[in-house]
Amino acid sequence: MPSPPDVIALLEGAEVLSRTRDLRDIFRTAAEHAMRFLEGSYGLLFAVRFTPPNLTVSLLGCCVSDGAETFWDDAYGGQPWLPVDPLLASCLEADFGHAISQEGDMWRLAFAVGALGQARWVLEIHGPVRPREAACQALSLFLRCFENQHQQWEYANLDTLTRLLNRKTFDDDFERLIAAAELAEQADKLPLERRTASHPQPCWLGVVDIDFFKKINDNFGHLFGDEVLLRVAELMRQSFRSNDKLFRFGGEEFVVMLRSVGEDDVRGIFDRFRLAVERHDFPQVGRVACSVGFARIDPRLSPADLLGRADEALYYSKRNGRNQVNGFDELVMSGKLRITAPASQALIQSDVDEIFL
The missing domain is CATH 3.30.450.40 (GAF domain)
Structure with a gap:
């Protein structure tokens, strides 16, 4: 005993x-x-x-x-x-x-x-x-x-339908993501001879939106619309790592926090999820697609600014054919987007909300 x-x-x-x-x-x-x-x-x-x-x-x-x-x-x-x-x-x-x-x-x-x-x-x-x-x-x-x-x-912390994290938990998790991003930036400043294979990698914020979700609800009813949300949430759990943070922000919008992912790998991770949704057979509805925008976490920016950048990349995906993944930095480098002042984020969000309806 x-x-x-x-x-x-x-x-x-x-x-x-x-x-x-x-x-x-x-x-x-x-x-x-x-x-x-x-x-x-x-x-x-x-x-x-x-x-x-x-x-x-x-x-x-x-x-x-x-x-x-x-x-x-x-x-x-x-x-x-x-x-x-x-x-x-x-x-x-x-x-x-x-x-x-x-x-x-x-x-x-x-x-x-x-x-x-x-x-x-x-x-x-x-x-x-x-x-x-x-x-x-x-x-x-x-x-x-x-x-x-x-x-x-x-x-207290999970969305009642999808069992993903709810929006009110976002701020606390974002503070930890900022801390991890700061460690990654410090590691990037080390001389090459002092870096190791396990040194921290960048952190990322992604925004996911189900394409034409309003039409799904209108054509098949909210019961099947909820089933689509449940299936997409499960595909997120299967596609991302166990320690990645997955949120339902409301309606058909989801947010993903990724820690320690190399710049060469992040697009592939989000695209793997997008393809999983595209290939999934949803009951009654059939095929469903989603659009994704993501941004690298810059510790100097506020959560609202970083969400705004990911939203801008998502907006670009929606406006240019949907069912695709785009990164904010890549779009800026190619001249397809430009960095906007934080004060304009409310207008951007309004435009995004309008195009999703």
């Missing part, structure tokens, strides 16, 4: 979780307390996605202990979706299940967070000692608190 001080520490962790409101802090708090409870050396927290017949995971962050303190680090770059290995698959075969294996002189433990078939996270902990079954059961109960707190966070 776990000793009383250990159990009390876990209960204290559950109490801290109940007061935590920021999503990253929810992940960090759960991982750090779990690591300390099992005296782990390091841990990994994965998001789980089941797209029949494939079960995949994506790294959200890692937790490392030096014996005295435990440190959490977000996977800021965003990780690809990868197949699960046998240990992770095994823990997902029961309600809040767990699985254990020995690898060399270390024990590897995996805990599913969620009911059978509905688990959305897996916490993996590596440590030098195999914990008792009672300790594993206690940690599984603690992870239910983590799941409950995350559900409360979702209720």
Whole structure:
């Protein structure tokens, strides 16, 4: 059995979780307390996605202990979706299940967070000692608190239809994006001999709009219009990385935040999503297309100015045939757009809103 001080520490962790409101802090708090409870050396927290017949995971962050303190680090770059290995698959075969294996002189433990078939996270902990079954059961109960707190966070921060982030969460996430963009700019200023393959890459803001969405609602009704929004949201989750921020801004407009993406790759990422929409067979409606505009995050500009730049690129896509991706900087360099004063952004947005109707 776990000793009383250990159990009390876990209960204290559950109490801290109940007061935590920021999503990253929810992940960090759960991982750090779990690591300390099992005296782990390091841990990994994965998001789980089941797209029949494939079960995949994506790294959200890692937790490392030096014996005295435990440190959490977000996977800021965003990780690809990868197949699960046998240990992770095994823990997902029961309600809040767990699985254990020995690898060399270390024990590897995996805990599913969620009911059978509905688990959305897996916490993996590596440590030098195999914990008792009672300790594993206690940690599984603690992870239910983590799941409950995350559900409360979702209720407050997700769009009720698409389950993407809602507009009111944009400002907080944008502040973090600005911070990441500043790190990328600092890295770009380093001499070439001091740069590494893992140095931060630029950050980007994209605006997505479903083409002729009003006609979809008029011709097929709002029920099928909502189905299109749901399918587009799911295609976004499948096309972008787990750590990319996806927002529904209202109506048929979506916003994407990308961290650490090279300038040569960003267009391809947005175009991959556009093609996924173009090729998807939507119930009753058939084929649907979307237009995309994106802009590089400049830490010197306000969120409104950067949204305005992405909107200008989106407006260009709409005006020049729709179903295409355009970047603000590329359009400026080619002379197709010019940088406008911030005061004109309201007029640009008005024009964009008018052409979407």
